[in-house]
């Protein structure tokens with residue numbers, strides 16, 4: 368097999384790693400307490416589960432506010448802009464190529480660290496699933512059950528929709544976590560992605576001489592045209 372040259376690069380910054388691990392912990396904890404509320408099992412008792420679920424939910428909201436601020440002030444939001452370039456190749460890689468030791472179809476760099484499938488899925492989480500969880504969760508939290516006999520019984524139907532959406536989102540998040548855990552192992556080596564998210568540093572494929580030459584030429588052309 369062809370040897371590829373690698374260089375060590377600082378890919379995930381301090382806040383980004385803190386946000387990632389805090390978010391994983393909170394989502395797992397919200398799932399654990401949420402499914403107790405859902406009556407899937409009995410671990411800590413319903414009331415404790417509700418209390419802890421509410422506290423973790425507020426922590427999650429605070430984290431989201433900081434993360435939004437970070438993404439916009441650092442320009443890192445651009446990492447999540449969707450692209451169709453290499454999308455099919457990336458999907459084919461996960462379905463077939465990966466089992467045949469094929470090379471990764473997209474090259475990871477510091478300014479483009481997500482492959483096209485990751486971009487789509489993470490963007491979906493950020494602008495759809497997580498907002499649905501927060502909004503439905505807040506509706507749930509501030510909803511007051513109408514007293515028996517009042518005319519507000521129509522509200523009950525609304526809470527049903529909220530509960531359905533919130534539970535559906537919870538299942539989708541768990542499905543995401545399972546797939547995510549598997550994909551963590553599909554980096555350069557089985558632990559390279561995990562190590563990168565812990566230390567921030569990762570071995571990335573180095574530019575080939577031809578690519579370096581192209582970049583140099585582009586720079587020179589730009590300078591000449593100024």
Ligand code: HEM
Pocket residue numbers: 393394395397398400401402404405406417420421424425427428500501503504505507508530531533534536537540541
């Ligand atoms: C900021 C985000 C969130 C808020 C504000 C929130 C809030 C709530 C509230 C108030 C309840 C109802 C508790 C009660 O019945 O008294 C609830 C239920 C639940 N939550 Fe969350 N939650 C959030 C995120 C999550 C996440 C990330 C998950 C899972 C990954 C989750 C899973 C669940 C589940 C499964 C239930 C039970 C639903 C049912 O059976 O009706 N929640 N949540």
